[in-house]
Amino acid sequence: MRNLAPTKSNLLSVQDExxxxxxxxELLDQKRNILVLELLNLVDQASDFEEKVEHSLASAYTALQDATLDMGRLRVQQLSRAVNMSCDINLKDRRVMGVQLPVVQTQFDDQPPYYSPSETSFRVDGAMQGFKEALELMGRLAELKISIMRLATEVKKTIRKVNALEKIAIPDLNETVDFIRNRLEENERDMFILMKMVKERLERKKEETSHDGNS
Structure with a gap:
């Protein structure tokens, strides 16, 4: 409870607080609920994308191994130098309840390879496509994991603020309001009793004066 003088102005001030x-x-509680829902949603997505990344990488490596068995390691290495491809990873952001979350966009500039398809195992194309998909999925997975960490941090902060208001600030203010209100009511009762006593004394004094004058 705050140590404040029991005045009406202080009562109004504390009531406003x-x-x-x-x-x-209420606002922080709503924010916490929204953040928790978003966090759980991203956790579910991250779990799915981890499986997709593992599956995509496994498929790409399997296709690469099969191509190596079909054509030989040296031939596959020669073909890898003929691949004309570039990859751009763009980072943007979005906000959820004031929390900045990353958005990863993976783009490929894929030019036709400089090798003859007729002399190349189809598994080479499969391996290339598999690694492209894996890279794109890994970018999305990184986006999700960073978002999860940031949201989890913000949820912890919000929970601390909610608990501080619920368990400390609001009960303290309620106690202060009750204390000031009770003291004001006591003061009013005391003042009423005092005024009543003064009035009765004045009336007795008036009666005594009137009686003395009549005598």
């Missing part, structure tokens, strides 16, 4: 604290608690 209490209203603001309750509003802040």
């Amino acid at each position: 209490l209203k603001f604290a309750k509003l802040g608690y």
